[in-house]
Amino acid sequence: MRSGEFRVSVTKDYLVFASAHFITFAGHRCEGLHGHNYRARVTIEGALDGESWFVFDFVTIKHVMRRLCDEIDHKVLLPLENPKIQITEDEESVKVAYEGKPRYVFPRSDCALLPVPNTTVEMLAELLTNRLRVELDKLGAKTLTAIEMEVEENFGQSAYYRVGLR
Ligand SMILES: [Zn+2]
Numbered sequence: 391m392r393s394g395e396f397r398v399s400v401t402k403d404y405l406v407f408a409s410a411h412f413i414t415f416a417g418h419r420c421e422g423l424h425g426h427n428y429r430a431r432v433t434i435e436g437a438l439d440g441e442s443w444f445v446f447d448f449v450t451i452k453h454v455m456r457r458l459c460d461e462i463d464h465k466v467l468l469p470l471e472n473p474k475i476q477i478t479e480d481e482e483s484v485k486v487a488y489e490g491k492p493r494y495v496f497p498r499s500d501c502a503l504l505p506v507p508n509t510t511v512e513m514l515a516e517l518l519t520n521r522l523r524v525e526l527d528k529l530g531a532k533t534l535t536a537i538e539m540e541v542e543e544n545f546g547q548s549a550y551y552r553v554g555l556r
Contacts (some may be wrong), residue, residue, distance in 0.1 A: 396438060398445045401431035401540075405455050407463040409502070411509040414474050423466070426543040430459055430518060436534035436555075446531060454525045455510070458518055465502035466494075467509045477503065511549035515541040519551050533535050 406429045412421040432455055436445045468477055468486060476487040484501045486494040506513040519539040526534065534555050542548040 392438075394482040395435065396445050397433050397435040397536075398448065398451070399431060399433040400448060400451050400455060401429065402452060402456075403429045405432075405452075405459050407459045407461055407465075409465050409467050411467040413508050413510055414472060414488070419490065420474070421493065428514070429542045430455060431540040431542075432518075432522065433539075433540075434534055435536040436531075439533065440490040446526075446534065448527055450529065454522060455518075458521050458525075462502045462504075464500075466496050466500055467514070468501055468503050469506045469509050469513075470503050471505060471507040479503075509540045511543045511547075512551065515549050515551035518554075523553070523555070 406427055408424055408427050409426040412423050414420045423522060426528050432451065433450065434446050439447060466484075468484065469475060470477060474489050476490065478485045478487075479498060484496045484497055484498050484503070485492065486496070504513075504517060506517055514540075517552060518541065519537050522539070526537075536552060536554050538550060538552040540548050
């Protein structure tokens with residue numbers, strides 16, 4: 391009988407996304423557009439699989455995480471739920487206004503429109519966690535108890551999001 395708990399963690403040099411963003415602050419302050427080489431690390435907690443003696447298959451986690459990072463790699467990350475940022479799309483382009491004033495026009499294929507209120511690392515960590523959770527559910531992962539996602543935007547500068555699955 392084991393009394394300890396297990397978790398597995400994955401961070402790889404391909405679990406990165408080089409993306410552009412800007413965030414809004416309280417009041418009327420808004421950053422200019424800039425980029426980061428973001429890096430993700432995921433930690434998954436759960437019971438051991440009775441046959442394989444692992445929490446979850448590393449190959450599968452790496453594969454799913456790589457796909458989630460690739461979806462937002464080399465994109466401008468834009469928040470769909472920020473009341474200060476107005477986003478309008480047409481076939482070719484995405485227009486971005488801040489507090490009603492036009493600010494940017496991007497080619498549509500260069501944008502990732504995200505269901506977040508601000509593209510902080512905290513919100514990106516939560517978003518990646520939610521997307522990973524959907525994928526793990528599809529794969530029938532039933533013994534997992536928690537997911538923790540770290541998103542680093544600079545060396546030594548990360549946000550973490552953790553969600554229990556039970
Ligand atoms: Zn930034």
